[in-house]
Amino acid sequence: MGVTHVSDTALSTPREAPPGPARPRPPGRHSAWTRRRDRRGFWFIAPFLLAFTLFTIVPLLYAVYESLFTTRIIGGTVFSGFGNYSTVLTSGPFWGGFGRVVVFGAIQIPVMLIIAFFFATVFDLGVARFGRVFRTIFFIPFAVPVVVAALMWGFLLEPTYGPITHLANAFGFTGTNFLSSGLLLPAIILIAIWEWTGYNSIILYTALKSVPRTMVEAAILDGAPLRKIVLRIKLPMVRPAIVMLIFLNSIGALQLFVEPEILSYQGGSITNTWTPVVDVYNTSIANAQYNLGAAMAVVLALVIIVISVGSMVFRRRRGELS
């Protein structure tokens, strides 16, 4: 597609006259002159489009291509059609990992968004002392790379020396091991809440700031209590922002990788298939089964796309989207 456009634009010298696209445009708005000039807009997106094609589209297509082959020690690489896909789709561990990230998201995202909305409201209303200071502090974790965040929490939760483990022991929970298979998921939920609450809170804060002041003032004059102002006026107004955050956080949750991987270096008990991306990594890099790994990655992409498009269609049907 890009190629047609390049030649298209190259040909659009002043000599080339009106006939242009077959579809008629609204009269007056798009003269031949405007159209020719508008075509030049393509050159602004061309550099991005080139990088995007080379480093997103091509790799993605290549992943699909690779996923259709199988490499055997004897016999080399052979076309296997959907063979890898049936392996992935019937793989219990892959879907087990998938279930784990769904549980992770189903707990982490609501808890985080409730806390984030609470503090966003507090900052927006100005009902806490030193609001600006707290706003800055809460945003700090966003500047901490996830690798370092996982490492710091790994030290704090370490089963023998970790201060939080000591604390748990002091409260009578002796022998607590936060990095054991039973407690690792809650531990990672805690880390993710630490990492992202401030960022989500700042986004909600900005959204709240754009709620018209007059609406709130009218409610105050009507004698509405603060709880009602927040839940009945502010919350519905920032609903689109919340929906977008749920969406972005869900896509991130399904790709959980860094926290379990780093914690596994520190003694966290994760399996090779703990999350889908951990599975992709171990299958393709550690076990060198690239084709199978590619099929997994494509399945993960398809699941995310189906969920997103599905929820969009659902919301549009309910009239929430135009």
Place this chain on the structure above:
Amino acid sequence: MTAGVAAVETRRERRRRERQAEQDATIPVHLYGLRRGTITLITAACVLFAIFTLVPVAWIVINSTKSQTGIFTSFSFWFARPFEFFHNFSLLFQNVDGNGTYLQWFGNTVLYAAVGGGGATVLAGLAGYGFARYRFRGSRVYFYIIVGALLVPVAAITLPLYLVYAKAHLINSPWGMILPSLVSPVGVYLMRTYIDLSVPRELIDAARIDGAGEVRIFFKVALPLMVPGLMTVLLISVVAVWNNYFLPLIIFSKNTLYPLTVGIGVWSQVAERSGGNSDLYPLVVMGGLVTIVPMIALFLILQRYWRGGMLLGSIAN
């Protein structure tokens, strides 16, 4: 000297002005008819969450001053003898046990983040302008495809990149890290929306009537108005490269090319495997500290652009 003083004063003035503006925009709290204890209670909740936020940061600052034995045996939230901060810091300049040099990783990360993040911002700025202010055949389709790319998991792009790199000899090349970092669909989306809101069409049309070319209009008219949006995208892109772990983990096998994330990860892995015999833990802690300090500093410096960065919030509305 005088210039410096003047700059400080204007900054202080600006801050005061901003604070005043924020106060004016906020409805006075007493109008909500809150009970007396409520504000104290809410402030207490803020304090609790601030403690939760600062605990790991405090831990890493305190433990960067300890020896390996100190990290594991002394009380975690207070200093202990011997004071090893400078010793630990000096280790960042050495290739400890042949696992790689922190300083080199730091340099690599700065290079990847500056070239990758900076380049991503330039491309996103140009593309955002193209999408916001021109209508050409296929522009909507291109835009939808780019936004749709947000749905594609990183692994689905990174893994095939690795396979392509293996053939194109880009394994163990800095370009293997930098080039994919130039693509920021979020950046394009943010810039398009930002330009839609802040670069008036009338201004561009007026410049056209004056006979300015499209490129000249971009640089002289649009670009100055795009700066806050560009700063946001720069911040987001630099953070994305600085935090990237999956791509460098896969494509680099030489530790001289690692960014900080991969390097520190390897140290922690080696430290754990050696069962505490390698003396690498103080390095992991100090390395973590030196990784986050520049980022926190950058965020505090660019604090006033958060408002632009909060762009994301207003767009979501």
